[in-house]
Amino acid sequence: MTGHDAVDDPEPTRTSTLVVVLASVLTAATLVRAADVVWPALLGAMGAVTLAGVVWASGWERHEAAGSVLASVLVLPVGVGIVAATAGTVLVLAGGLFPVPSAADVPGTVIALTARAAVVTGAVAAVFGATTATRGVLDADTLEDATTTAVRTAVVPFCLAILLAGSAALQFLESNAAGPGIQTVVGDVLRGITSLFFQPDPLGPHLPTFAVMAGAALLAAHRGVHALPITELLPENETGDDYRERIEAGQRRLFWAGLVVVAAAPIAAIVHLAVPPRQLRAALGSGLYDVVLAVTANPALRSLAWWLILCGVAVAGVVWLLRRLVQSSPDRIGSVLAPFAGGVGVVALAFAVSDNTVFKSVAWVADQLPGKFSVQFMDAATPVMNVYGFTTIGVAAAAALLFLATVAVSALWAVLATGYVEGRTAGVTIASLALFNTAAFAGVLDVSNVLVLGALVGAVLVWDAGEFGVTLGQEVGRLANTRRAELVHATGTLAVGGVGAGVALLIGGVGAVDASTGPVALGLVAVLGGLLLLVVALR
Amino acid sequence: MSERVGRWGVALVGALTLVSVGLLAAEPFLLAATAVPLAYVLYGAVARVPPGASLRAERTVETDNPTPGEAVDVALTVTNDGDAALTDVRIVDGVPGELTVVDGSPRACESLRPGDSVTVRYSLLAKRGTFAFDDPVARVRPLAATAVATATLDAEGDASVTCANVVSEVPLADATLPRAGTLPTDSGGSGLEFHATRNYQSGDPVSRIDWRRFAKTNELTTVQYREEQAVRTVLVVDARTVTRVTPDAGYPTGAELGAYAAERLFDALGRTSVVASVVAVGLDADDVVGGLDPDDLVWVDPGGDGGTAVRVSQVFDGIQAAVANDVSDAAGRASGERERPASRRDADVATDEPPNTDAPPSPETDDETVPAADGGETPHVDDAARRLLARLPPTAQVVLFSPFVDDWPVTLTQSLAARGYPTTVVSPDVTRGDGLGQSVVGLERDLRVQSVELAGATCIDWNLDEPIDIALRASLADLFKA
Numbered sequence A: 001m002t003g004h005d006a007v008d009d010p011e012p013t014r015t016s017t018l019v020v021v022l023a024s025v026l027t028a029a030t031l032v033r034a035a036d037v038v039w040p041a042l043l044g045a046m047g048a049v050t051l052a053g054v055v056w057a058s059g060w061e062r063h064e065a066a067g068s069v070l071a072s073v074l075v076l077p078v079g080v081g082i083v084a085a086t087a088g089t090v091l092v093l094a095g096g097l098f099p100v101p102s103a104a105d106v107p108g109t110v111i112a113l114t115a116r117a118a119v120v121t122g123a124v125a126a127v128f129g130a131t132t133a134t135r136g137v138l139d140a141d142t143l144e145d146a147t148t149t150a151v152r153t154a155v156v157p158f159c160l161a162i163l164l165a166g167s168a169a170l171q172f173l174e175s176n177a178a179g180p181g182i183q184t185v186v187g188d189v190l191r192g193i194t195s196l197f198f199q200p201d202p203l204g205p206h207l208p209t210f211a212v213m214a215g216a217a218l219l220a221a222h223r224g225v226h227a228l229p230i231t232e233l234l235p236e237n238e239t240g241d242d243y244r245e246r247i248e249a250g251q252r253r254l255f256w257a258g259l260v261v262v263a264a265a266p267i268a269a270i271v272h273l274a275v276p277p278r279q280l281r282a283a284l285g286s287g288l289y290d291v292v293l294a295v296t297a298n299p300a301l302r303s304l305a306w307w308l309i310l311c312g313v314a315v316a317g318v319v320w321l322l323r324r325l326v327q328s329s330p331d332r333i334g335s336v337l338a339p340f341a342g343g344v345g346v347v348a349l350a351f352a353v354s355d356n357t358v359f360k361s362v363a364w365v366a367d368q369l370p371g372k373f374s375v376q377f378m379d380a381a382t383p384v385m386n387v388y389g390f391t392t393i394g395v396a397a398a399a400a401l402l403f404l405a406t407v408a409v410s411a412l413w414a415v416l417a418t419g420y421v422e423g424r425t426a427g428v429t430i431a432s433l434a435l436f437n438t439a440a441f442a443g444v445l446d447v448s449n450v451l452v453l454g455a456l457v458g459a460v461l462v463w464d465a466g467e468f469g470v471t472l473g474q475e476v477g478r479l480a481n482t483r484r485a486e487l488v489h490a491t492g493t494l495a496v497g498g499v500g501a502g503v504a505l506l507i508g509g510v511g512a513v514d515a516s517t518g519p520v521a522l523g524l525v526a527v528l529g530g531l532l533l534l535v536v537a538l539r
Numbered sequence B: 001m002s003e004r005v006g007r008w009g010v011a012l013v014g015a016l017t018l019v020s021v022g023l024l025a026a027e028p029f030l031l032a033a034t035a036v037p038l039a040y041v042l043y044g045a046v047a048r049v050p051p052g053a054s055l056r057a058e059r060t061v062e063t064d065n066p067t068p069g070e071a072v073d074v075a076l077t078v079t080n081d082g083d084a085a086l087t088d089v090r091i092v093d094g095v096p097g098e099l100t101v102v103d104g105s106p107r108a109c110e111s112l113r114p115g116d117s118v119t120v121r122y123s124l125l126a127k128r129g130t131f132a133f134d135d136p137v138a139r140v141r142p143l144a145a146t147a148v149a150t151a152t153l154d155a156e157g158d159a160s161v162t163c164a165n166v167v168s169e170v171p172l173a174d175a176t177l178p179r180a181g182t183l184p185t186d187s188g189g190s191g192l193e194f195h196a197t198r199n200y201q202s203g204d205p206v207s208r209i210d211w212r213r214f215a216k217t218n219e220l221t222t223v224q225y226r227e228e229q230a231v232r233t234v235l236v237v238d239a240r241t242v243t244r245v246t247p248d249a250g251y252p253t254g255a256e257l258g259a260y261a262a263e264r265l266f267d268a269l270g271r272t273s274v275v276a277s278v279v280a281v282g283l284d285a286d287d288v289v290g291g292l293d294p295d296d297l298v299w300v301d302p303g304g305d306g307g308t309a310v311r312v313s314q315v316f317d318g319i320q321a322a323v324a325n326d327v328s329d330a331a332g333r334a335s336g337e338r339e340r341p342a343s344r345r346d347a348d349v350a351t352d353e354p355p356n357t358d359a360p361p362s363p364e365t366d367d368e369t370v371p372a373a374d375g376g377e378t379p380h381v382d383d384a385a386r387r388l389l390a391r392l393p394p395t396a397q398v399v400l401f402s403p404f405v406d407d408w409p410v411t412l413t414q415s416l417a418a419r420g421y422p423t424t425v426v427s428p429d430v431t432r433g434d435g436l437g438q439s440v441v442g443l444e445r446d447l448r449v450q451s452v453e454l455a456g457a458t459c460i461d462w463n464l465d466e467p468i469d470i471a472l473r474a475s476l477a478d479l480f481k482a
Helices: A014-035 A038-058 A064-097 A103-133 A140-174 A182-198 A207-227 A240-274 A277-284 A286-296 A299-326 A330-368 A372-417 A423-444 A449-475 A483-509 A520-538 B009-024 B028-033 B035-046 B211-217 B254-271 B308-329 B331-339 B342-356 B363-368 B383-391 B408-418 B436-454 B468-479
Strands: B002-004 B055-061 B071-080 B086-094 B100-104 B107-112 B117-125 B129-132 B134-141 B147-152 B155-157 B160-163 B182-199 B221-230 B232-238 B275-281 B298-300 B396-401 B423-428 B458-462
Touching: A014 A038, A014 A103, A014 A423, A014 A449, A014 A483, A038 A064, A038 A103, A038 A140, A038 A372, A064 A103, A064 A140, A064 A330, A064 A372, A103 A423, A103 A449, A140 A182, A140 A330, A140 A372, A182 A207, A182 A299, A207 A240, A207 A286, A207 A299, A277 A286, A330 A372, A423 A449, A423 B009, A423 B028, A449 A483, A449 B009, A449 B028, A449 B035, A449 B086, A449 B107, A483 B028, A483 B035, A483 B086, A483 B107, B009 B028, B009 B035, B028 B035, B055 B086, B055 B134, B071 B086, B071 B107, B071 B134, B071 B160, B086 B117, B107 B117, B232 B254, B232 B408, B254 B275, B254 B308, B254 B396, B254 B423, B254 B468, B275 B308, B275 B383, B298 B308, B383 B408, B396 B408, B408 B423, B408 B436, B423 B436, B436 B458
Parallel strands: B055 B155, B232 B275, B232 B396, B396 B423, B423 B458
Antiparallel strands: B002 B147, B055 B071, B071 B117, B086 B107, B086 B134, B100 B117, B129 B160, B134 B147, B182 B221, B275 B298
């Protein structure tokens, strides 16, 4: 800290941060209570705090690996919070507000539902903004890291979910359990393809598919053997060079054999199509033909080739990964691998709990849905659960939650990277705007006017104290004693808010803007006057 | 002077949100509620920095004559001289860039009524030299914080902090070195004490011919007296890059502390008319005014052209400059490198060295294998130490200033002991601190100090919590009584 430069690594001052957090949480809590959607809001608030935690942990510079581990662990709760605050809120509200007695009530109820849901999401966003404002952790670089972590965490569950769902769908289609129609046709085609490769008709030779599988198996085996560090592991002695030459020659032979067999596949296809089995038998002689028939139509050999392909690719992949790992630093490995490990953990969790939770969750959703929707939902959900099984659905749900969290983090990143919100005051800006929104939508509900005005003043106070604290932290720093000046400033802001609220109550009280009596124009004039003042001020 | 800050954009967005939601939901109260954000817009628009604002600043440096490494308390008082209350006054004192704030903050933010004042207190870590403060800067905002006025204040009172290493009293008056003054040698020549006689050789001074003997035997004989030589004290300052480590941020480094101690001792020795040379090891050519000697050492002998004191102070300034260069060069990697045990790096250097030495085994390297007096082996010596040993006068006593963060001073001390030079080691303890790394380096340093004492050198372990004078006085007096 020298001269008059800005403070190194500034953090917002403590008193202002306290004001921001208190004002945000109090305002949000009061409005949520007024909206009467407590549980989804609480879950959402937890998700908001964990989202802030993800961003914060991604910004750790000294313990990058540990931060990465923590961030990847927190991604799933973020997804849960987002779903709870949005879909959960709407579900709970819909269950409470519907069915309505008559069709005429539908628009009003929809507006009420939207307003309440907006109050909850706004309050949750305000909690997130206030949490990040405490340490000033939001910036584009950190959010980029957080996005990377979230994406990496989501990769394993996502791929596994696609794999599980794909194989379940294949099995379902091939089993012909579906009703007639497009599903049966697709099932037949799929079954034809798989039997062509794995269960060929034993009555005739199947040269082309056999050539493709054998060639692929040879090439995969070559890749696997080539990837293994065999020559490096052989002992150094006089005969060592000889070994190496032989091994390398063997590898080359594998490769060329594979290429030749694969290249022969089109010829085999032509032969297969052009020459009927009878002529082939006549050309080859019955002994050779029987051998060809036995070899090419043998399911065990096909299966062996398939496993060879799998093993070769797996060995090559694992060796490649190990080679990459030993060339990186432990911290780097930790920060790169931890999110993937976190994803595996999520999958394990899904496997462990999905048997119990999936059906309960579906039943709960059906329970929340009003009237006929509940039955329809269960009708749609039951076959899905039967076809895919609870585990697949659980993994897919986990992947979807992680995906949602990733979307949230990357959206934040986009907002900051485009400079739409200034990184310095991003936390308080989000909190303040969210509170404004919340207060505005609360105004639509049956909430007392004083409460709405208080929430508006709270929203402004959050922005004002937050921006003041950030600037003060940059110019003066946390070490200096700044409490009195901060409190004086906050008091001034509150006083002005009080005056504004008084004016608003006065206008509202005299009915100057009562839509039923007509003179809405007066209110609009007041607004226009204010905007004029604003223009003057900005000039 | 005052500048507008647009900071109520959120209120504008809020007002628009209220209007849109109000229209959407046909809720007239929300239109009325726009009065709240608009009140803030108005509030921000009318706010101004009070026109008659006037601030007065006074700075006091509360610590007199600080020594290097001591905390200097500074108090800056800013008073609101105007007749308007200032709700938001931010003050930043112009701390000299070279000094580090160790306690408190030179910044403040306060609300001041007319006549009120605020005092900013902080402590700086003193370094050798005089450092001028910049003028404090004040920034005033109105309550709405929508305008900013920034001004530089003329601070009354102290404008600089001076840390002079040499004070008027003689701190080492009662400390005696083992051979201050002259050293009787075992060779004949001119002197006071009888040594031997020998045949006259032409050119011998007439006054030393033994005339009585000539009268008796008619042979010309020359009387030889025991020669007396002035003892040279050589102060060796270890300022290699490894030693430029500091226990705390802003605290003087090991090299600087060694230089301070050497300067104190040099000054004290000068008063007691002991002949002292000063050597600095490990400096670069561009660190010292006048550059290095051909053998890459900076060696200042007394006498000569009469510029000794100037050259000596150039050497000490050079060490400070080297440390400053070092810090500015490697600001980023410094922290990592400094925490690393320095011995590793030096061990590497030591093992790499032999193949790189292109000179074949020379008399110099033969020197190394001369067994020590007690029959032990002389340790491996690197180039710098070898050049230093080559240049030491035969009758010197050596005082080595080094923080002992690597093995170099140990091998040097052992080589000195092997050659029979009486050696004193002054070692500032830069390894204090609770960190794991510091504890390890501290243990290594303790071992080195022990091995130096085993080699026969006198070791002064300078705990940085007490002034060097106390450490030197106690240790020197105690050690040289015998």
